[in-house]
Amino acid sequence: MTEGVVRSLGSGRFLDWGAMGAQGTAGGILVCWDKRSLSLLEMEVGQFSISCRLRNVEDGLVWIFTGVYGPFARKDRETLWEELGAIRGIWDDPWCLGGDFNITLSQWERSRQGHLNGAMRRFAQVANDLDLLDLPLQEGLFSWSGGRNNQSWARLDRFLGVVQCRLPRPTSDHFPILLKGGGLSRGPSPFRFENMWLKTEGFKELLRDWWQGAGGRGRASFRLASKLKAMKEKIKAWNREVFGRLEVNKSSALQQVEFWDRVEDERGLTVGETELKNEAKENFKKWVLLEETHWRQVSRELWLKEGDKNTGFFHRMANAHWRNNSVDRIKINGVEVAEEQEVREGIVNAFQHQLSEEPGWRADIEGLHLQCLNHNEAEALELPFTEEEIHLALMEMNGNKAPGPDGFTMAFWQFYWDFVKEEVLELFKEFYDQNSFAKSFNTTFLVLIPKKGGAEDLGDFRPISLLGGLYKLLAKVLANRLKLVIGKVVSADQNAFVKGRQILDASLIANEVVDYWQKRKEQGLVCKLDIEKAFDSINWNFLMKVMTKMGFGSHWLAWIWWCISSATFSILVNGTPAGFFPNSRGLRQGDPISPYLFILGMEVLSALINRAVEGGFISGCRLHGSGGIEMNVSHLLFADDTIIFCEARKEYMTYLSWILAWSEAASGLKINLAKSELIPMGEVADLEDMAVELGCRVGVLPSKHLGLPLGAHHKALSMWDGVEERMRRRLALWKRQYLSKGGRITLIKSTLASIPIYQLSLFRMPKSVVKRLEKFQRDFLWGGGSLERKIHLIN
Known part of the structure; x- marks a missing residue:
């Protein structure tokens, strides 16, 4: 087993691993773990097992995991039992074993039950001697099939001493066995408006009533902030008490469908029962679509439309993004911090310093010639805001982008514009008249996005700002005005x-x-x-001087100054806000x-x-x-x-x-x-x-x-290495996802096909490179991923 093979699994920079080599075509064990959850203390590699002594990062608990690939020959099994006994002799910590033991504990674990033999008894004795508890397997009775026409079934794979369940088996003669345990801890997450609620019947009418019933005092921006706060509480209560948990509702709807299927298997359905079954199916479809909408929003894979049965893909990508962006330890100014609170405080302090202006002398640009706007162009920037330009800017924005601290996506404002626009227009009028708005609209979440794989230093992360929806709309309107004259x-x-x-x-x-x-x-x-x-x-003062020299008006300068100077920041560390500070x-x-x-x-x-x-x-x-x-x-x-x-x-x-x-x-x-x-x-x-x-x-x-x-050189093949590598890397990532064929076609068109287009705009691609890139795409479309091969129906 090599580092390259392990990394090809695509498990990210937090992967650590140990391996026991195969003996010819038999045996071989790979044990992988997430370094954010577990740290390796010691490792022992035997002939038929590999044992890792691990410590939980979260609570410091030390425990042992042993991966097993049991021998088929009876004479070699004693070697395995001796290895397990030796592990218990050198380490006295909680222990979990798992793998293919190539032996059952009893005759009941075989489809052709036969009788309890000496090997089974010996296995049960070893488990008893080592105080290992065997728990029932969930989701099935057996974990392996073989023999003539796969008619023989047995439970050869198991974990000892933990809760376990059997997973689907795509191609192997063994079912994967899932060890259920804990995960990375996440702190409380901020409120986020779910776009799936937009598809819920009657929700718009509820929101309209809540919106019109909510009040507030003071200037327009304060009243609007008060309304949003009240709306947030109403929505959270409705989600908890009425809408309910998505997975529970979906499961309940599926049970109804299965109930009528069982009834129909026993007897024919009446007309009324048939209608009830159809209603149950439609109800289940509704929850499936809502689930897909939810995971699409969380996954941020917005190139792929919902409704094409890609929920599993969205779910996995959401988890992958979270794992990739999570921070368990980080280097700040050359010093590594690993304790959770120290990580949070270190990141906050670093950005607070980074975004603070250091006092000192600034060079003057007064004598520098810059191009200037004419009077009409400067005046056009300061015209009163109109409903038409505000609504146009709103509809240009992506409704599925991650929301800021207010929690409301742009889809909320787009979908409910007919009854929220009055307050929004009042906000714009206040900003026009007073050159300011409530500072709460300009709070910001900073999200750290890794610039590269294996990011360890704070400098390896790019800070991206998540802004409140109303501020973002206001800034979009200003940007639309500015881009009309910036070429001047x-x-x-x-x-x-x-x-x-x-x-x-x-x-x-x-x-x-x-x-x-x-x-x-x-x-x-x-x-x-x-x-x-x-x-x-x-x-900031430099920017104001530049715009003044370029002929921007005082009204415009006041608007921009408020937009950039009224911001406050919190850092999202593993999904939880940390710190609260202004910038200068x-x-x-x-x-x-x-x-x-x-x-x-x-x-x-x-x-x-x-x-x-x-x-x-x-x-x-x-x-x-x-x-x-x-x-x-x-x-x-x-x-x-x-x-x-x-x-x-x-x-x-x-x-x-x-x-x-x-x-x-x-x-x-x-x-x-x-x-x-x-x-x-x-x-x-x-x-x-x-x-x-x-x-x-x-x-x-x-x-x-x-x-x-x-x-x-324009004919150099090496200049296309980067294009091939990006496409190969993207394919390696996507091949382990479960996209429908429609999803794969969409991915090829929207993402993969565009990778070489940028370079093709200036350089001609050699034929050999064309063939390789086309093969990548054909294999991705028709191969169905890394678990199976399919005939390419089109060349």
């Missing part, structure tokens, strides 16, 4: 979030520059910059207005570079096109991805370092020079000195820029 003030060097510009423009131009230098064998430098925690560190810098990833504000701030860096080029302090790359057209490309920006081109001269690196230092002093955006790199074009003398001057490392071509190859 953002230079052509920026390609992100501006209408008519796209990410491929930046990648295409970057590759054109590199190709131009390579063909002419000219010397040059490509500087790829990494901005450290870009969204979290931008200075940064923009929230997940806020609809944040990307547009950020590129306004990045315009200062772009203007500084352009000014340096005009003054001869940085050269750029002069591209000569057809017809004598000449264009100087000095830099390209896409949000916080920055790439700079210049001639290979040390003084240029000195000037560039000054520009970056000035930009940081003005904006708070710090270049992470340890992750930035200087890539030479041609034979560049004194390259190391130039890298030291700038403070970054030396890189090589081919490289990556915005997820696409940079400087790679």
Whole structure:
């Protein structure tokens, strides 16, 4: 057994394991556990068993698990019993054994009962001597089938001393046996509006009555906040007392269907009974659909529509997301913390510091020229909000996205707009008149999403903000206004979030520059910059100065200031809120207005570079096109991805370092020079000195820029390795899920087929790569997963 084989099971970065090797084609045991729940103390590997001494992470309980693959030959069984006796001799802790013992405890555990033989007696004696209790197997009598036409059945597989049940058997001659135990502890979860309630008959009328009956005092936002609080309590009580538990209701409905099936097996049904049976079936279908809607919302797999019998898939993906995002231990500033309370406090303290502005001098940008809005464009941003634009923004939003602290999904506001709109419009009017709203609408949950597999350091997680629904709607309306004029003030060097510009423009131009230098064998430098925690560190006063210089009006500035400065944060650690604190810098990833504000701030860096080029302090790359057209490309920006081109001269690196230092002093955006790199074009003398001057490392071509190859030969097969790996990794993940054929087709169309499209926009795919990618998709569609193979009906 190898690490690679174990990792191919796709169990995530928290997997730990031990193994006993096979003997030819027989035997072999793999024991896996989740490191967040269990820690390994000791391990003993025998000829027919592997024993692990484990400690529960939650309560510190030490116990033993032994995996067994029993020998078939009678003479070898004594070796197994001796191994088990030795384990009890060296460790005196609670013990659980499980596996294929290749022997039954009694003749009753065989379909052809026969008689109680010496081997059975010996097995029972060993279990008794070791104080192991055998409990009845649930969901079936036997765990193995074989012999001629699979007519022989026996219970060869078991756990001793624990509750167990038999699971379905897809292909093996053994049924899997489930050991029922505890799991990772989750704290109390915040209220979340369930979109399945939208499908419940009569629920809309209930909500309308509750909404109209709820009152409040004060300004519009306070009244609305009071209404939402009352609604939350009403909904929770209704869910508890009327709607009930989803799984219980579904089970009850299924029992009704099974009851009428049994009656029909015994005799014919009357007309009335037939109607009752049909009603029972419809009731069961209703609960199945509601269950699917629930798990789709929790799983966040929104590409797949409900109603195609993919509940199992949604359920597994929801659990997989939770496992992947959960944090049991983490390194913060190089120090690892593992105790639950220490993890929570450490994460909160780290983000509280990260989102706090450090006092000090800020460079002035007053003398810098920035493009400006005209009077009409600035006035259009400050017009009164209309019902039409608010409703349009609302319907553009995804109703299934995770809600913020208020718990209400956007689907709630979309579905009940006809009777909630009056209060929402009053909120917008208050914001327009007073430049503010109740701060409770701007509370935020920060969720930590791993940037990579095996994330251990806090820096390996990306903080995503979950916002309250009403604030998110307001920010969406502001963003819709801003994106109409942002192209007027953002230079052509920026390609992100501006209408008519796209990410491929930046990648295409970057590759054109590199190709131009390579063909002419000219010397040059490509500087790829990494901005450290870009969204979290931008200075608010800097943003206000930038927008003022760009001609934004005072009303607009007041709105933006309130949106970014009135926020408060709690960190969701394993699904439970921790901490409550304000911020004094940064923009929230997940806020609809944040990307547009950020590129306004990045315009200062772009203007500084352009000014340096005009003054001869940085050269750029002069591209000569057809017809004598000449264009100087000095830099390209896409949000916080920055790439700079210049001639290979040390003084240029000195000037560039000054520009970056000035930009940081003005904006708070710090270049992470340890992750930035200087890539030479041609034979560049004194390259190391130039890298030291700038403070970054030396890189090589081919490289990556915005997820696409940079400087790679267009026929190189290796440039497609990343595409193949992403598709293979996605398939490895999805193959262990139980998607219907319709779901697999949808996945191929919406996700898998789009993986190579981005790179195909610039590069031609070799035929050999095309064939491999097509085979991945065919195998996924027709193979039905990793447990079975099917004939490919279409080539």
